Every structure is written in C-alpha cells, then in structure tokens.
Amino acid sequence: MVGAGPVxxxxxxxxxxGTRQIPVRDVEAATGDQTxxxxxxxxxxxxxxxxxxIPGVAAVEVDRSWPDTLVVVVTERTPAALLDTPDGPKxxxxxxxxxxxxPPDVRLPRLQLPRVAPDDPATLAAVGVLQALPVPVRDQVQTLSLGGGGSTFELGLTEGRRVxxxxxSDTDRTAARARVLGPVLQREGAVYDVSSPSLVTVRQR
Structure with missing residues (x-):
C-alpha cells in the first residue's frame, strides 16, 4: 500500500x-489569485x-504564515517633493x-531642476536639503531651484522670501545650514543667505 503524501x-x-496610501486591493490584485x-x-x-x-512601493517582503496565510509586507515610498511634468505634478x-x-491636496516643495532622477547628483542633494530642514521650516518652502549658474540652490519660501x-555640492554643510535657517527666519527680511552658516546675512530685498 502506498502511503499518503505530506499534507x-x-x-x-x-x-x-504596511500600506497607508496604496489601496490594499491593488496589492491583493498584484499577488494574483493564490487562494x-x-x-x-x-x-x-x-x-x-x-x-x-505598483507605483509608490519601495520594498516588499512576502512570507508564509502557517498553516494557510500568505503575508505581504509593503514599505511605501516617502514623498519628499513635487515635480511639475506635462502630465501634471508627480x-x-x-x-x-x-x-x-x-494628490490634489498634497503640499510639498516643488523641485525646479533640469533633471530629477535617483542618479542625478543635484536631485540627491535637493532631497537631502529638504529632509534636513526642520518640519516648521520645510513647511514654508514652496520651491527649490538652481542659482549661481547651476552651482547653487535657492529656496523659494512663502510671502515671497528667498533663501x-x-x-x-557642498553637502557637508547641509546640516549646519538647516540648523541656522530656522532661527534666522524669525528675523524680518526678504533674502536669507545661509551659504556660510557661521556668517548668515539677511537682506530686505
């Protein structure tokens, strides 16, 4: 008699x-019919x-939970900025x-760079700047663009102010610039120069 195989x-x-913004049904559909x-x-x-x-997925882990459950753990991408494109903001x-x-109600700084991609040094520096800023300061940033012939950054803030x-490319100073920007924005001004964190200047126009 042949014995029964393993169950x-x-x-x-x-x-x-792990999903917050991505609909669970989209993930379920992507898994295929595993039932x-x-x-x-x-x-x-x-x-x-x-x-x-799936757009918005940064990483996925798929595990088996015995006896009968397939577990899909999603890590979503963290939005840092907006990019205006011919197809609308991304x-x-x-x-x-x-x-x-x-989403139409999202409020994030807009990157105004010639190219935005993970392998672009200016892009990486830009998102690094935005991530380094304290949240109350970041919430005031509307645009991040190139200045100085493409070698510097300029931040456009609310109320027409500029940083x-x-x-x-001087990423070693990113943290120091981010630290001094919050306090200096308490001063009345229109143009805030934090290129040298130890010698910040504020101009009225």
Missing amino acids: RPPVATVRVD GVPLAAVDTDGVAARVSA LVDVTGFVYRDA LWGPW
Whole structure:
C-alpha cells in the first residue's frame, strides 16, 4: 500500500501589511489569485516582483504564515517633493525617484531642476536639503531651484522670501545650514543667505 503524501495546506488568506496610501486591493490584485494554491508552492519571488511594480512601493517582503496565510509586507515610498511634468505634478521620494501622480491636496516643495532622477547628483542633494530642514521650516518652502549658474540652490519660501543656500555640492554643510535657517527666519527680511552658516546675512530685498 502506498502511503499518503505530506499534507500541503492551501492558501486561505492573503494578508497585506504596511500600506497607508496604496489601496490594499491593488496589492491583493498584484499577488494574483493564490487562494487554493499550496502555501509551500507559492512563488514568493514572483509575488514580490509584481507588487514591487505598483507605483509608490519601495520594498516588499512576502512570507508564509502557517498553516494557510500568505503575508505581504509593503514599505511605501516617502514623498519628499513635487515635480511639475506635462502630465501634471508627480511625487518625488527621498531617493529622487519620480513615482506617481500627486494628490490634489498634497503640499510639498516643488523641485525646479533640469533633471530629477535617483542618479542625478543635484536631485540627491535637493532631497537631502529638504529632509534636513526642520518640519516648521520645510513647511514654508514652496520651491527649490538652481542659482549661481547651476552651482547653487535657492529656496523659494512663502510671502515671497528667498533663501540663498549656497553650493549644492557642498553637502557637508547641509546640516549646519538647516540648523541656522530656522532661527534666522524669525528675523524680518526678504533674502536669507545661509551659504556660510557661521556668517548668515539677511537682506530686505
């Protein structure tokens, strides 16, 4: 008599964790119909690849939770800025990746750079500047653009104020500039020059 083979419980549930902005139904659809497939036989790499293709997904882990649950853990991209395109404003994440349409109510600084991409040094410097700013200061930033023939950054703030950031390639000074900008914005002025953090200047126009 031939003995029975090992029991291979089928998938009964697909559990999605980690989503905030991405609809769970989009992740479930990307996993494919796994219901009834033996849990041990699920192609977890294939599921992860399909879910990773969803705009807004930064990373995916697919695990088996015995006896019958497939667990999909999603890490979403963190928006850092906006980029105006012919198709409308897009979100840019903290790595400089442009990934999906921006919701109409989102309020983020707009990058005004010749090129925005994860392999572009100016893009990486720009998102680094925005991430370094204290939240109350970042909330006042409307635009980040190039100045000085393309070698410096300029921040456009609310109420028409401007910040002269200095050379964008000088990333060693990013933290120091971000630190001094908050206090100096308490002073009345129109142009704030923090290119030299130890010698900040404020002009009225």
